[in-house]
Amino acid sequence: MTASPHALMLRYGLLSVLAFIVVCPLAWLALASLRPQAEIFQPISEFGWNTFIPSVLTLDNYRTLWEGDFPLAVKNSTIVALTTVVFGVTVNALAGFAFAAFDFRGKNLLFLLVIASFMMPFEAIVLPLYVMIRAFGWTNSYQALIVPEIANGMVIFLFRQFFASIPRDFYEAARVDGASWLYIFVRIAAPLSWPTVATSSLMLFLAQWDSFFWPIVAASAPDYAVIQVAIARNINFEQNDWGGLFASTNLAILLGTIPFLLMQRFYVRSLISSGIK
């Protein structure tokens, strides 16, 4: 697109406004996490610079986190999320490819089941799921947190949409040359799907990073506390530790954004390799 200077300025303008709206609550949170406990909240009658800019900067809230069990929660969440990503991308990409590349008996019904798998309120299935996990002897283990989250209907659907956008002839041509379907998947289809691999990795990662209810149910032992459980501990019936809440939330957001920063370049790469039609 031949960008005129005006169009470019308009883009910067719009993006700045939108980014400001999005970041505002988070910036307030980040700055509040640097305040001493006593002055976290400012009455609205005293609105001014002080609403956002702390008069005293302190890392006390973070120091308390560092000395507590927050580092363990970060470690647990990282292990759980990364393992889910590795297995989840592989398994769901294979299934998405099957739905896109083949015609087979029962395909529509199976696809409907895949879609329906993410349409039931989790509150409704948590009890049978917990009974099953307990029967497996998995309560308070990494398996309980990881294994049920690997197969993911939404991710299968995402891969199916991508692989279906590649013409069938493309696969058939390789078939004629004598390639096996596994070879076609690994060497032809999967390498084309980098942007989808990146986005689905992010989906699986964030699903685990943000999960709270299932970890509380299935792995409530302190050794397996994940990041959202550690955050929620700051809010309880006796006293709310807002400083701890803000600091831990802020860290969870910043750490949870790292995977996005790592995958940004895949978007560029797909642009360069756009020779495939």
Next chain:
Amino acid sequence: MISSRWTPYLFLAPALAGLLVFKLVPIAVAVGGSLTGMSLMGDLRFAGLENFEYLFTDPEFWSSLKITLLFNLIINPLQLAVAFALALLVFQPMPGLWFFRTLLVLPMAVSTGISAVLFGLFLDGNLGPLNGFLEWIGIGAQPFHRSQEQALATLIGIATWKGAGYWMLFLLAGLYSIPASVHEAARIDGASAWQRFRYVTLPMMRKPMAFVLVADTAINFLFFAPVYILTSGGPSGATSVLMFQAYRAAFTFSDIGRSLAISTILLAILVVIVVLEFRLLRAPEEERS
């Protein structure tokens, strides 16, 4: 070599096994549970369609269904449109683009529950900085989630704040998979920027848009944590979506059968709506199947 007839099933096996055990079997159990009730003695008994009959004669259920549909009728097209606009804004290369992209996606790392707590403080009537700002510029403090008129809109705003950047990513990946040569050809043919968007970009974005719309619809029909944390369905039932009714039936009134019946209805509504959404975004050449 494996016979082609079995190949698709082998590709599907690991994922479908996982879905079957950890999703579909529990769903079947839950749907079965919607047909049960408690006897006066506290025993589980088969109740047939009783739970559904009670629901269908309960005005609270119908008003909750109406709110759920209204919420979704607004939020799903809104989020798709905002996410698409954002994706177009951050698609073409320009200096500093990564910075804007990163800022826009930051909220996706905030869990839904935490986003509700955060906005509960941010929009607070006495301590919230936003109301401080509104007072300062003379608009005056707003009640937001505490008023019947603004509660649903506030929840839609919070969900869109969190979701827009996330859905933007899927549409951005879609934009990148449109070959540059297609745009090139359209330009050489003299198509204007609007025509290129309308007749080249939009049709080629059908699949990513179908994904975003379907996935977003599922998530928004099951939207719950902010309702629970911020409004508890109120004020005066203004935000009492079906998910909240299901929660209340189970945890306040200990009527698991009724709760599971509401969940089953949600599942059924979602399947119907999603099939309609698929039809809506199907390419013309696929219409025969």
